Amino acid sequence: MACLFILLTFYFAETLSEDGSILFFIPLVIIYVFIVIGNLIVFFAVRIDTRLHNPMYNFISIFSFLEIWYTTATIPKMLSNLISKQRTISVIGCLLQMYFFHSLGNSEGILLTTMAIDRYIAICNPLRYPTIMNPWLCARLSAGSCVFGFLVLLPEIVWISTLPFCGPNQIHQIFCDLEPVLRLACTDTSMILIEDVIHAIAIIFSVLIISLSYVRIITVILKIPSTEGRQKAFSTCAAHLGVFLMFYGSVSLTYLRFSTTFPPALDTAIALIFAVLAPFFNPIIYSLRNKDMETAIKKLLCPQNVFNAFAN
Template sequence: MASRNWTLVTEFLFSVFPRPHEGSLYFFVPLLLVYVFIVAGNLAIFLAVQRDAALHTPMYFFISVLSFLEVCYTTTTIPKMLASLAGGHRGISLAGCLLQMYFFHSLGISEGCVLTAMAIDRYVAICHPLRYPTIVTPRLCAQLTAGSCLCGFLLVLPEIAWMATLPFCGSNRIQQIFCDFTPLLRLACADTSLVVIVDAVHAAEILASFLVIALSYARIIVVILRMPSAEGRHRAFSTCTAHLAVFLLFFGSVAVMYLRFSATYSVFWDVVTAVAFVILAPFLNPIIYSLRNQDMKDAIRRVFCSQPR
């Protein structure tokens, strides 16, 4: 009889979203505008890099890949959030929940790997400028990108496959704005002690990328400070600050969410942290990489604002 009860929970509800009569439209409209900006801004960067020959360099190639991943990354979660806020139906099926988790985390890990590749690219460009053209080749860039996506989409598979075998009964309310490992595991009617392994895997992924990026930029800063030209130091720092800003925002919020192990936060702070890396980081990406970059702004104007002859 108990095993039959497990099959009853086939849909989960996002309990943190307000209902229409509770003012959900006050959240729907800003979120919709943010999502449109994220998609339009990141696609503009992606298309500008692809179509403007002046931006066919490894650095802008990785920026375009990151922008494309940001569009896919936000599309796994924000449209469902908008639907929950607009229609009042806040449910998602178990299969839909598992798929959302899979693509969200796969794309997130892929982004982390691409940010790591960008740090390595800047390290070689600044610390070994004479060897840069022979080391960072278009073939290497393509291999790093393919490896980043392969890593992301393979690492999450065992966790999703394990969660797909768990029975769910009792409460079906997810206290988060999207399907995630910890909120869903709290609803499982089985031993979930393996979550420690899941936490360890997340920690290893995050720490590995963090260490590579931190060590790369530590070496970069040392080399920049030794440059005799003030103009050269300024240009090198301006190139790296955008990458560091995205790195700190993305990895900082992800670390707070996934490197806490047994520590627990209130639902409010869980949601605030999720908003930081689900919405805020992708929102700031086109601002950081276009509004602060004259080459990117010029390329976007040439691609989208050029007058036909």
């Protein structure tokens, strides 16, 4: 059984010179630092500012917290491989990376679906919104998203850990992913692939729920008589819609393409979108054109200005 896998980072990393690897390493470090700091700022801004203690911002803060760990599951190893000549990962390390990356991704997907339903109720049924989306339900939905996201993949990872890997040990991806790893197993993996189809159906179901929710939301927003009211209603949903399109668009290209194969460079680009670029843009999207979030961030980063304003 293979003890180590070789990650072909950016699929051509093995041909890069040391200087060439640094060209990828430096931007990736900057992006990772921004992701961690940006999402921490969003998380603490929501937690500290009492005006943001409502279901929508509560879900956003949890999503930002998950994003930090979602990227930490893959990017540090990518950085290590870019400056290392070995570019290897142990089988156990590979399984753990797959488990945490996909479990956190599943949790985020469920949370995005919950956020879409929350916006649907808030805009389409505003009078009943405070009663339906009460703190007790929000806490259960947040916890349920994380618990279910981590439990659903556990049987598959345990199953993969029992497979023999006795052939080639090169993973043609920038991190350990299910399909590239299963290709290396020297036994029948059709039963695991069936489980992957079930997961794909779950992704499609989530996309349908979110899409139908936003179609209904946009229909209701367009019926609002005042321009200011329409803009305010749309601004609360635009960030969620942007994150949804970026997250599920790249995920769908990777996991819902069935037998379609892409060139290695395109495979790498798609993986970078949902593993690196989407988390990079999320803090920007959530703070863009959102005055409440901007105020909370300024209050977090420049508390002295707030004190001076009250003093004057």
